[in-house]
Amino acid sequence: MDAANTTATPAPVSIDETIALLAGENYVCGRGLATVAFLSMTLDKPLFLEGEAGVGKTEIAKALASGLGRRLIRLQCYEGLDAASAIYEWNFTAQMVAIRTAEAAGNADRDLLQQELFTGDFLIRRPLLEAMEPHAEGPPVLLIDEVDRTDEPFEAFLLEALSDYQVTIPELGTIRADEPPLVILTSNRTREVHDALKRRCLYHWVDYPDFEREMDILRARVPEATETLSAEIVAFVQGLRGADLFKNPGVAETIDWAKCLVALDTVALSPEVISDTLGAILKYQDDIARMAGSEVTRILDEARAKLADTGS
Numbered sequence: 001m002d003a004a005n006t007t008a009t010p011a012p013v014s015i016d017e018t019i020a021l022l023a024g025e026n027y028v029c030g031r032g033l034a035t036v037a038f039l040s041m042t043l044d045k046p047l048f049l050e051g052e053a054g055v056g057k058t059e060i061a062k063a064l065a066s067g068l069g070r071r072l073i074r075l076q077c078y079e080g081l082d083a084a085s086a087i088y089e090w091n092f093t094a095q096m097v098a099i100r101t102a103e104a105a106g107n108a109d110r111d112l113l114q115q116e117l118f119t120g121d122f123l124i125r126r127p128l129l130e131a132m133e134p135h136a137e138g139p140p141v142l143l144i145d146e147v148d149r150t151d152e153p154f155e156a157f158l159l160e161a162l163s164d165y166q167v168t169i170p171e172l173g174t175i176r177a178d179e180p181p182l183v184i185l186t187s188n189r190t191r192e193v194h195d196a197l198k199r200r201c202l203y204h205w206v207d208y209p210d211f212e213r214e215m216d217i218l219r220a221r222v223p224e225a226t227e228t229l230s231a232e233i234v235a236f237v238q239g240l241r242g243a244d245l246f247k248n249p250g251v252a253e254t255i256d257w258a259k260c261l262v263a264l265d266t267v268a269l270s271p272e273v274i275s276d277t278l279g280a281i282l283k284y285q286d287d288i289a290r291m292a293g294s295e296v297t298r299i300l301d302e303a304r305a306k307l308a309d310t311g312s
């Protein structure tokens, strides 16, 4: 990004300011999560977020980057991810073209070529290297998403990169971040991530939101849904989470379902409308089959009873 059009915002100086910054991005943040996010920014310590699918782990990194006016650099992890895809690679094709061109022009001096071929021009920057380089708008937000999908050697390598915020390229030397990036790692806990990496970070388990917070999320993300409909949606989804399903619906599903119901001009839930739209909340046929018939009615009745109890 060019220095002239930067829109960097100073980092928050309190937990309340962190909550407000995230609220400005339509991200509803509980005090526990806001506390670790604030400390992560203040102490320059990576933030490790673990939790179920669709509870807002990835989204908080996006919201922080956007709220702070910083660049978001994302390293999406997958099985088999290696250092070359995470830090840098030499652009072999461009190097070959340069060699052929030099040969054709008759000036293929070996030593000179070697020097020229291993410069920044032939380097493909991957997320970790990009995150260590200076940025006009301030240190970027580095999102290392779904770290549980990588393997242990890659974790060890991450640990090294994050312990001194530097990466070494043998031909070029060491590149060290002058200001450390704000690092957010996420995991769905498909396996335990090694202690050594977790110890380097501030840890927070992102749980499903309680009723009030999920209502706030719907108010922020689907303002077109009425309060009454939103309350029914949240109470029903929270009931589903207690129904021992194979895959519980996350906040992402609550939002999607609310949008579907609004698009269908639904005023209030009914067993019929729920059955017709279950595909927006449940993504496994076994779970959908379990909800067939009386189960939907039972959860809806329970949800309504709870709403009546709390006067919502």
Ligand SMILES: Nc1ncnc2c1ncn2[C@@H]1O[C@H](COP(=O)(O)OP(=O)(O)OP(=O)(O)O)[C@@H](O)[C@H]1O
Pocket: 026, 027, 028, 029, 051, 052, 053, 054, 055, 056, 057, 058, 059, 060, 186, 188, 217, 220, 221, 251, 252, 253, 255
């Ligand atoms: N606290 C929140 N405030 C506002 N929106 C939220 C919040 N939590 C989740 N969302 C919404 O839910 C969607 C899914 O969130 P996100 O992708 O961050 O989930 P995740 O925890 O990373 O899930 P996964 O493990 O599947 O990657 C987001 O696009 C966002 O719209």
Ligand SMILES: [Mg+2]
Pocket: 057, 058, 059, 145, 186
């Ligand atoms: Mg995610």
